[in-house]
Amino acid sequence: MTYDVCIVGSGAGAGPLAYELSRAGKKVVILEKGDIYSEKDFSKDEIAYTKRDVFTPKLKDEYHVIESFEEGKWVKTPSYENNWSFWNGSLLGGSSNFMSGFFHRLKPNDFKLKTLYGAYEGATIEDWPITYEELEPFYERTERIVGVSGEITEYAHQEPRSTTQYPYPPLAEHPIVENFDTACKALHFTPFKTPRAILSEPKEGRNPCYYSNYCGSYACSSGAKGSSRAALIQPALATGNLHIIANAFVVKLETDNTRTIKRAQYLTQEGTKKYVHAKLFILAAQAVESSRLLLNSKNKAFPKGLANSSGAVGKNMVFSGGGIGSGEFDLSHFNQEALLQAGLFVNRALKDWYFTKEFKGGVVDFLFEHANPIRRANSLKREDGTLIFGKKLQDKIFQTLTTKRVLNFEVFNDWMPNDNCFVSVDEAYKDKYGIPVANIRIGAHPQDVIVGEFLAKKAVQVLEIMGAKNITYAISPLPPQNLQAGGCRFGNDPKKHVLNRYCQSYDIHNLFVTDGSFMPTGGSVPYTWTIYANAFRVADYIQKNFDTLLKT
Numbered sequence: 359m360t361y362d363v364c365i366v367g368s369g370a371g372a373g374p375l376a377y378e379l380s381r382a383g384k385k386v387v388i389l390e391k392g393d394i395y396s397e398k399d400f401s402k403d404e405i406a407y408t409k410r411d412v413f414t415p416k417l418k419d420e421y422h423v424i425e426s427f428e429e430g431k432w433v434k435t436p437s438y439e440n441n442w443s444f445w446n447g448s449l450l451g452g453s454s455n456f457m458s459g460f461f462h463r464l465k466p467n468d469f470k471l472k473t474l475y476g477a478y479e480g481a482t483i484e485d486w487p488i489t490y491e492e493l494e495p496f497y498e499r500t501e502r503i504v505g506v507s508g509e510i511t512e513y514a515h516q517e518p519r520s521t522t523q524y525p526y527p528p529l530a531e532h533p534i535v536e537n538f539d540t541a542c543k544a545l546h547f548t549p550f551k552t553p554r555a556i557l558s559e560p561k562e563g564r565n566p567c568y569y570s571n572y573c574g575s576y577a578c579s580s581g582a583k584g585s586s587r588a589a590l591i592q593p594a595l596a597t598g599n600l601h602i603i604a605n606a607f608v609v610k611l612e613t614d615n616t617r618t619i620k621r622a623q624y625l626t627q628e629g630t631k632k633y634v635h636a637k638l639f640i641l642a643a644q645a646v647e648s649s650r651l652l653l654n655s656k657n658k659a660f661p662k663g664l665a666n667s668s669g670a671v672g673k674n675m676v677f678s679g680g681g682i683g684s685g686e687f688d689l690s691h692f693n694q695e696a697l698l699q700a701g702l703f704v705n706r707a708l709k710d711w712y713f714t715k716e717f718k719g720g721v722v723d724f725l726f727e728h729a730n731p732i733r734r735a736n737s738l739k740r741e742d743g744t745l746i747f748g749k750k751l752q753d754k755i756f757q758t759l760t761t762k763r764v765l766n767f768e769v770f771n772d773w774m775p776n777d778n779c780f781v782s783v784d785e786a787y788k789d790k791y792g793i794p795v796a797n798i799r800i801g802a803h804p805q806d807v808i809v810g811e812f813l814a815k816k817a818v819q820v821l822e823i824m825g826a827k828n829i830t831y832a833i834s835p836l837p838p839q840n841l842q843a844g845g846c847r848f849g850n851d852p853k854k855h856v857l858n859r860y861c862q863s864y865d866i867h868n869l870f871v872t873d874g875s876f877m878p879t880g881g882s883v884p885y886t887w888t889i890y891a892n893a894f895r896v897a898d899y900i901q902k903n904f905d906t907l908l909k910t
């Protein structure tokens with residue numbers, strides 16, 4: 359059988375395409391590396407979920423090579439040696455199952471950072487080929503279809519919107535937000551109410567949030583979280599036009615020596631080679647793996663890799679980076695009942711310095727430390743560097759878990775794309791199937807840390823006014839592996855860019871890349887709302903132009 363559309367991956371970059379094209383009557387197949395799960399399979403098993411390794415390959419079998427700069431040179435370390443996994447969820451819906459759902463749109467000026475601030479030495483920033491105004495209807499579409507809960511309040515750098523409110527009211531908040539808002543007022547900062555891709559009300563077969571207290575890093579057993587699986591693929595399946603082949607690891611997209619992909623080659627869990635034929639191919643395997651697949655799909659006609667006549671595949675990777683910090687609250691701030699109210703959200707962020715006159719700033723999101731009792735208990739096992747045991751440890755754990763809560767903050771600043779942050783493949787490093795793995799060079803631009811420090815200090819000011827104890831923070835130039843984009847930049851120049859403004863390959867007319875790979879810069883926020891919105895935009899374009907696209 360030849361499908362109309364074959365989608366590689368099933369996460370945030372894939373779901374909107376599956377949803378829209380199957381509803382438009384196209385015969386769609388998804389090839390997903392992982393297995394199929396549904397709400398009833400998801401538990402709050404801390405060890406399984408926070409390590410996510412029940413949903414990701416064993417690093418001995420399938421790894422990445424991390425290239426870091428050590429003592430004056432780039433050093434390659436296979437990830438099975440340092441346990442630094444860049445797999446984020448190999449299952450239907452991908453890592454969108456595990457996200458916390460902190461949702462931020464980009465702002466109009468994010469699309470023209472180079473115009474706004476000029477070139478940064480050592481950075482490869484570029485303006486986007488599209489504007490915020492072109493993406494806005496699809497941000498709005500994501501709000502409605504994926505489900506975003508929140509409340510619009512006035513704040514600096516507010517992006518324009520076509521609607522006045524989110525489609526779902528805000529999730530219930532913990533009393534600590536009152537202290538947060540008061541502290542912000544005292545400092546003349548504006549508390550921003552963070553929208554969440556978590557339903558506060560039921561929606562078409564999905565239950566609202568039941569405030570389980572185990573959200574970020576856990577898959578959602580109520581269907582409230584706007585994962586690609588719950589929000590888009592489940593309804594797409596109901597059309598009867600979507601077929602999912604699970605445990606299908608796509609290793610090559612094969613062309614017929616023209617500008618057309620004919621079939622996707624995949625391996626079953628047992629390593630058996632199989633093929634799927636389709637008219638159109640959508641690649642959405644998350645940024646690192648999408649670049650890897652294109653580079654590994656090289657052939658006689660495309661010796662540098664598929665869609666890579668520009669040589670830009672894998673280049674200009676970005677990560678939504680920054681750092682983390684925390685402050686502690688106890689019974690001197692709240693009575694026990696108020697302090698320990700489980701499951702309620704903080705949903706506050708600071709965005710006052712998203713753009714400053716001198717430099718591009720960013721966002722600080724505030725959230726309670728994840729509940730995870732095992733991790734918390736484990737962190738208490740030492741006193742003055744010495745292990746403690748028995749009743750002493752028991753009392754300390756009891757005391758901490760019943761009288762303290764930690765308010766964390768996460769800093770997000772633009773990861774400056776640069777020539778030392780890219781994905782490549784190297785024949786010397788292969789997975790258990792004999793396929794070259796992705797090498798990830800993780801060079802960061804020094805500006806990232808400067809901005810991260812600036813933002814963290816603002817967050818510390820808020821925690822201080824709130825009366826938090828033991829305030830700490832750490833800003834890091836290392837990439838967070840779960841927030842990845844870039845590698846297949848879109849742009850207007852086929853000599854420089856992998857994709858055109860509709861995320862269609864310049865070289866291969868029936869190939870689109872719709873995960874975060876297309877992004878030239880990432881904005882100072884986690885990427886998922888933008889990935890969803892852009893994928894809806896591309897779906898709209900494909901739907902309107904399907905027949906013409908096949909003739910090109």
Ligand SMILES: Cc1cc2nc3c(=O)[nH]c(=O)nc-3n(C[C@H](O)[C@H](O)[C@H](O)COP(=O)(O)OP(=O)(O)OC[C@H]3O[C@@H](n4cnc5c(N)ncnc54)[C@H](O)[C@@H]3O)c2cc1C
Binds near residue numbers: 366372
């Ligand atoms: C713990 C956690 C918390 C997060 N919190 C937030 C948040 O609060 N806000 C936010 O905006 N974002 C958050 N994210 C990030 C968010 O999940 C990602 O940005 C988003 O899911 C990326 O979409 P994607 O389509 O690129 O990749 P994914 O959603 O990961 O989907 C990729 C899919 O492709 C499959 N695949 C890979 N290679 C192949 C292959 N060769 N063949 C077949 N299939 C393949 C994978 O198995 C996977 O299912 C979080 C992520 C994690 C893990």
